[in-house]
Amino acid sequence: MTQDFTQQIAAPGAPGGQARLVAIPRLAAAGRWRVEAMRSVSEPQLLWFTKGQGRITIAGITRGYTANNAVFIPAGVMHGFEVGPQVFGTAVFFGKDCTIPLPTTPQMLRIREVHAQQEINVILDMILREMNSDSPAHERATRHYLGLLGVWLERQATKAAPEQTKPDxxxxxxxxxxxxxxxxxxxxxxxxxxxxxxxxxxxxxxxxxxxxxxxxxxxxxxxxxxxxxxxxxxxxxxxxxxxxxxxxxxxxxxxxxxxxxxxxxxxxxxxxxx
Structure with missing residues (x-):
């Protein structure tokens, strides 16, 4: 897949621009149909799986996922994925008015390097900490950490590009x-x-x-x-x-x-x- 990063997160709290982190099991808390049926969301999202395995369908193409898979889905792209009882991880929703440079095409990335796995875990921890903080400038800090997450995603997608096969x-x-x-x-x-x-x-x-x-x-x-x-x-x-x-x-x-x-x-x- 070609990597095309474009300027697309408004400040947290801006109308329609609220970024958020959700534990993947919670996405299905109100019914597994909410994640397994084909649907789309109106904002970019990143799924970071840390445990378990299953299948995910993005734009009509089904693949398997497992621990240490990062899956980026642009806004408006139809998708659905299995969430079994052993599946854990974090979903990052970047907000409808996202201005962070993000891929314009779906990305399915296998993160093999331990350093890269640790890096995204640290970034997600810092985003969550700032989102839950009442410290001065915590909203600006949240935006910067989300920007770092975008950089991490871009680097991993670029690194994986030579291994990606062109869709038939x-x-x-x-x-x-x-x-x-x-x-x-x-x-x-x-x-x-x-x-x-x-x-x-x-x-x-x-x-x-x-x-x-x-x-x-x-x-x-x-x-x-x-x-x-x-x-x-x-x-x-x-x-x-x-x-x-x-x-x-x-x-x-x-x-x-x-x-x-x-x-x-x-x-x-x-x-x-x-």
Whole structure:
């Protein structure tokens, strides 16, 4: 992958610019679907795994992760990953108004050098300490440590660049599909329409998706739409029918069937359970 670092964290406390650190197990505390289903977030994030292993799918490409993997995901990139009971680590969210130079493409980095592992652990400890501090200039110190984290990431990505293999045609197509899907999953468009927009047949698109992540094109689409439905059911008071309509379902009954097929619960039952 090419390393392209661009100016993209507003000061902590600025509207939409609040950086934060979250223990990876806590991301799934309100339900594993919050991390395992296909979704995106509106800010750059870095996942630093310190224990355990699993699979992570980014832009339609699935890989395994283990301890000492650093995974950077730019804002708006569709992803999901397994969080088993033995998985530990830290997620860094850089904020929606991030101005720290960060990669513009996803990065999956295996950090083999003990010194580099210790370095990121120290930086994360200092960020957390300053975030929780009431000392003078603690917000400025937080920004500087976040900047150091960006430098660490850039150096590790540059070091890993010669070992990175260029994505093949199938993976490039799937990455384009997931970007288009992330943009238009609310429109009600089906796989056929997405495939036509990409200039390929639905069969070819689904074949490439299976090669890249072991899932069909329709599975990725359904997972993304139903994640959004679950999020809206859990976090808003929108009526069930309005949620279905906002996600392109042609009727409340169709939405309920699709939701129940994927989750095992009706939308109303799911809302009551969260």
């Amino acid at each position: 045609a199938a993976k490039r197509l799937v990455a384009r599909y997931t970007a288009l899907l992330e943009r238009d999953f609310r429109t009600g468009a089906g796989v056929g329409e997405f495939a036509a927009a990409l200039g390929v047949t639905p069969t070819h698109l689904s074949r490439c998706c299976r090669q890249a992540c072991g899932r069909s094109a329709i599975s990725l689409l359904q997972d993304r739409r139903i994640f959004e439905a679950r999020r809206l059911l859990a976090e808003t008071a929108m009526p069930v029918g309005e949620i279905g309509a906002s996600l392109g379902f042609t009727s409340a009954a169709y939405f309920t069937r699709a939701f129940q097929h994927l989750t095992g619960k009706s939308p109303t039952e799911f809302r009551r359970s969260v």
